[in-house]
Amino acid sequence: MINIRERMEHYRITGLSMVAFVKGKISKEDHFGVLEAGTYQKINEHTVFNACSISKFLTSILVMKFVEQGIVDLDEDVNEKLVSWKVPDNQLTKHKQVTLRNLLCHQSGIVDPEGSFMELESFNEIPSMVEILNGTTLYCPTTIEVTYEPESEFHYSDAGFCLVQLLLEDITQKPFSHLMDNFIFKPLRMTNSTFPTSLSTSNLDNFACGHDQNGALIPGKYSIYPYLAACGIWTTPSDLTKLLLDIMNAVKGQSKIGITTKQAKELFRSQGGKEWTGLGVFLDGTDEKLEFSSLGWGVGFQCMLVAYPYLEKGIVMMTNTDTGMHQMKGIMGEIYHALY
DSSP states (O other): OOOHHHHHHHHTOSEEEEEEEETTEEEEEEEEEBSSTTSOOBOOTTOBEEEETTHHHHHHHHHHHHHHTTSOOTTSBGGGTOOSOOOOOOGGGSSSOOBHHHHHTTOSSBOOOTTOSOOOSOTTOOOOHHHHHTTOBTTBOSOOOBOSOTTSOOOOOHHHHHHHHHHHHHHHOSOHHHHHIIIIIHHHTOTTOBOOSOOOGGGOTTBOOOBOTTSOBOTTSOOOOSOHHHHOEEEOHHHHHHHHHHHHHHHTTOOSSOOOHHHHHHHTSOBTTBTTBOSSSEEESOGGGOEEEEEEEETTEEEEEEEETTTTEEEEEEESBOOSSOGGGSHHHHHHHHHO
């Protein structure tokens, strides 16, 4: 194994937490560094990190739970059940409509406007999802619409997951965070996981502060995003490991959250015309060596989870530093290659 402390110093990483597992059991758990540069509070198993786009993986699991219950259909036009906002019809949606499936695999024809989906500027002015999709906020400067025929191209899209969130909220009449809490967090006892839209000083004891590539604290210390399904989660490697283990168990028909074998396998089946994208995850390898992964990269934070559902092994890594380079080109890539 590599010398993690030495590599952290090389990459100027303030704190790192990781959990690896094999055959349903944790095989390695390590925590390094501190919550905030220049202080002494050490990273531990309860330290909560901003996992940003790993939210998309959790959102996809929540969708599969609702698919199993017959509440939503992966291949139905989302406008059939959207109430508070509709995808604008145009020439590109005449023959193919936007579906949950193509939203979850980033092939809906929706492209994020340039300069959109940044972190929250002020807790006092949290925009509604309808305002965001209508292009009336600084977070998304133009109205979201289909700009490529659905299923014709891959475009990684936060806007697409905003649509997924709105659809689930419209159907259930419950906030997204409430749905995630009831269907995922509570059954799996993911007690250190949350989708906050504000941070009060009373609950920040275990929250890691974000740092830039030079190791300097980011302004405001914490980055919050008002697009929960796309990038809102704060969590720990231990909690994400609980979820990954449940998905491994789902493959064998033993999920605690009630995901069936069929729905679990749908998550990491190649979708659309792209063999490397599943539902909310990215794919590599084939057959029993199939690997799925999810990356989180936000202001001051970087995270990564990798799992082999048929070999029943995987790893979750989280840092409170944005290294300015892709995860696989930095310390996480080094740890990954040392293990696999």
